Amino acid sequence: MKVLVVDDDIKIVKVLTAYLEKDGYSVITANDGVAAVDKALHLNPDIILLDLMLPKLDGFGVCKEIRRSSNIPILMLTARDAESDRIIGLELGADDYVIKPFSPKEVIARIRAIQRRINPSEPLIATEVPLQMGKLTFHKKNHSVFLANTPIELTPTEYKILELCLSHPGQMFSRLQLIEKIQGYAFEGYERTVDSHIKNLRKKLKALPEDPYYIKTIYGVGYKLTGEQNA
Numbered sequence: 001m002k003v004l005v006v007d008d009d010i011k012i013v014k015v016l017t018a019y020l021e022k023d024g025y026s027v028i029t030a031n032d033g034v035a036a037v038d039k040a041l042h043l044n045p046d047i048i049l050l051d052l053m054l055p056k057l058d059g060f061g062v063c064k065e066i067r068r069s070s071n072i073p074i075l076m077l078t079a080r081d082a083e084s085d086r087i088i089g090l091e092l093g094a095d096d097y098v099i100k101p102f103s104p105k106e107v108i109a110r111i112r113a114i115q116r117r118i119n120p121s122e123p124l125i126a127t128e129v130p131l132q133m134g135k136l137t138f139h140k141k142n143h144s145v146f147l148a149n150t151p152i153e154l155t156p157t158e159y160k161i162l163e164l165c166l167s168h169p170g171q172m173f174s175r176l177q178l179i180e181k182i183q184g185y186a187f188e189g190y191e192r193t194v195d196s197h198i199k200n201l202r203k204k205l206k207a208l209p210e211d212p213y214y215i216k217t218i219y220g221v222g223y224k225l226t227g228e229q230n231a
Contacts, residue, residue, distance in 0.1 A: 001024075001026065001111075001115065002028065002045045002046050002047075003025045003026070003028070003045060003049060004043070004049070005020070005027055005029045005049045006033075006036040006050045006054065007049075008051065008054055010031070012077075016049065016104055016107065019107070019108060028043055031054075031055075032054055034056045036057075036062045040066050046073075047072065047114055047115075048066070048073070050062060050075065050076055050094070051076075051077045051078075052076060052077070059089065060089060063089060063093055064092050064093075067092065067155075071093075073117075074094040075095060075111065076094045077097070078098070078100065090196030091199060091200060093155055095155055095157045096193065117156050117159075117160050136166075137149075138163060145162065152204050152205075153204075161178060161182060161198070161215075164178070166225060170224060170225070171224055172224040173223055174222035175192070198215055198223060202215055
């Protein structure tokens with residue numbers, strides 16, 4: 001698995017590289033945003049570790065550029081006191097974040113969780129039969145989603161949220177349950193990241209105004225997929 005590490009702090013890059021290579025990952029690096037976009041689009045990494053504070057082009061710009069043409073998983077590296085930055089990053093398409101200062105072991109654990117989301121080890125039963133709700137069709141076998149026969153591009157996290165909701169139509173999930181089921185772990189401090197992923201997913205599911213599907217908010221509790229418009 002190839003990991004692109006993007007940070008202008010050379011010490012952080014060296015530490016992450018050492019830990020990742022020791023764990024069997026192939027590592028490529030970039031120290032500014034322009035180089036990050038170029039390497040992301042031409043060297044085809046499997047995941048990107050992206051710092052937000054970068055020269056030439058900040059992490060938000062990098063994320064936005066990459067998401068124009070790729071759904072490579074992005075794990076943000078961000079400062080402890082920048083909640084608004086984390087929310088913006090998630091809304092631009094990042095899949096998860098790690099707060100600085102962080103443990104390299106936590107970073108690797110999150111990478112592994114993303115790997116499990118993309119390539120689950122457990123066999124899929126009856127993968128030839130897609131999940132369906134009205135004009136929304138979800139193919140597990142080739143990881144594709146269609147709304148009225150039009151393909152929808154989803155990030156890995158959005159994909160897992162939609163898969164979970166379609167597999168349990170009408171069932172309510174709390175934020176912590178969603179985090180645990182899609183990432184394999186649940187930390188209370190990360191509950192609000194789900195809101196950003198849900199917001200992005202809602203936009204994509206409303207692409208067909210005459211026949212919309214909504215992830216409904218159950219206030220104070222969580223979310224569920226429904227054919228009814230969310231109040």
